[in-house]
Amino acid sequence: MNTPAIIDIARICKEHGLRLTAPRKVIMQVLLKSTDHPDAVELHRRVRKIDPGIAIATVYRTVNMLRDKGVLERHTFADGRARYETADHEHHDHLVRVDTGDVIEFRSDEIERLQEEIARAHGFEIVSHRLEIYVKPLKKAAKRSRR
Amino acid sequence: MNTPAIIDIARICKEHGLRLTAPRKVIMQVLLKSTDHPDAVELHRRVRKIDPGIAIATVYRTVNMLRDKGVLERHTFADGRARYETADHEHHDHLVRVDTGDVIEFRSDEIERLQEEIARAHGFEIVSHRLEIYVKPLKKAAKRSRR
DNA sequence: CTAGTTGCAAAAAATTTGCAGTTGC
DNA sequence: GCAACTGCAAATTTTTTGCAACTAG
Numbered sequence: 439m440n441t442p443a444i445i446d447i448a449r450i451c452k453e454h455g456l457r458l459t460a461p462r463k464v465i466m467q468v469l470l471k472s473t474d475h476p477d478a479v480e481l482h483r484r485v486r487k488i489d490p491g492i493a494i495a496t497v498y499r500t501v502n503m504l505r506d507k508g509v510l511e512r513h514t515f516a517d518g519r520a521r522y523e524t525a526d527h528e529h530h531d532h533l534v535r536v537d538t539g540d541v542i543e544f545r546s547d548e549i550e551r552l553q554e555e556i557a558r559a560h561g562f563e564i565v566s567h568r569l570e571i572y573v574k575p576l577k578k579a580a581k582r583s584r585r
Numbered sequence: 586m587n588t589p590a591i592i593d594i595a596r597i598c599k600e601h602g603l604r605l606t607a608p609r610k611v612i613m614q615v616l617l618k619s620t621d622h623p624d625a626v627e628l629h630r631r632v633r634k635i636d637p638g639i640a641i642a643t644v645y646r647t648v649n650m651l652r653d654k655g656v657l658e659r660h661t662f663a664d665g666r667a668r669y670e671t672a673d674h675e676h677h678d679h680l681v682r683v684d685t686g687d688v689i690e691f692r693s694d695e696i697e698r699l700q701e702e703i704a705r706a707h708g709f710e711i712v713s714h715r716l717e718i719y720v721k722p723l724k725k726a727a728k729r730s731r732r
Numbered sequence: 733c734t735a736g737t738t739g740c741a742a743a744a745a746a747t748t749t750g751c752a753g754t755t756g757c
Numbered sequence: 758g759c760a761a762c763t764g765c766a767a768a769t770t771t772t773t774t775g776c777a778a779c780t781a782g
Binding site for chain 4: 604606641642645
């Protein structure tokens with residue numbers, strides 16, 4: 439299982455009427471194997487390790503197209519840059535360590551349910567949501583990082 | 586009570602060792618009276634209605650400084666641009682209408698408590714968090730708006 | 733007086749776009 | 758073959774910064 443997701447990439451493209459081009463294959467592969475949440479520049483950095491000829495414009499175009507199709511999710515954490523993640527996982531929220539920047543995924547059905555209640559109480563239904571909890575380790579105090 | 590917050594602005598500056606300059610007064614006043622969450626460009630637009638001489642650089646500098654001091658919170662909703670809100674209110678979360686972009690504030694102690702639990706279960710304590718629920722009206726279906 | 737602040741313009745960073753050439757289907 | 762796609766460079770948009778002039782304390 440070296441390229442476990444290659445089939446899925448082909449399928450995703452076919453489903454959405456997209457051409458299966460070399461740059462797209464590389465970009466989507468990198469995204470699928472990323473467990474963190476890279477921004478466009480970091481994504482481009484990783485992509486060009488595989489194929490140095492791929493332009494950052496293509497990364498942006500691919501990523502925007504996949505977001506429009508609902509294949510990708512764009513997050514914007516506190517640092518302000520857009521960061522991406524494949525949307526094929528089950529939904530989850532994020533714990534973000536303020537000391538290291540590490541992102542830990544979690545899911546709470548209780549919180550999900552409460553959100554439904556709140557939305558309904560206001561006369562709405564939920565389209566999507568995001569919850570980020572910024573944390574530091576319990577025992578040791580963490581340094582604050584600026585910007 | 587025409588300028589209800591002017592006293593607070595002076596106090597905030599004094600507390601943080603900042604000079605009470607004219608541009609700062611205007612920028613902070615606009616922020617305090619904003620119930621929505623303007624981005625830097627919109628903030629500048631409002632500020633220059635009061636004093637057209639204020640540069641957008643000053644808006645950015647002021648807003649960044651206030652964020653560092655903890656007076657302001659910077660949010661980044663799904664559209665990607667940084668948007669600001671005074672942090673002196675009690676903490677709350679956001680319902681965002683996807684059809685109009687309107688932001689509705691709410692607060693759920695139950696969700697707050699669950700978050701505490703989750704963080705602790707992972708061995709962390711909460712520094713801050715944000716929860717945004719993107720919603721549309723219950724009865725009528727809403728149009729999707731792109732980027 | 734003088735260190736903090738500002739406006740301006742230029743720089744940097746992030747993202748999008750026009751266009752001519754390339755490629756998947 | 759031809760519309761979709763790409764790379765490149767230029768354009769836009771968003772945010773930051775250098776610097777000389779200004780001003781609150």
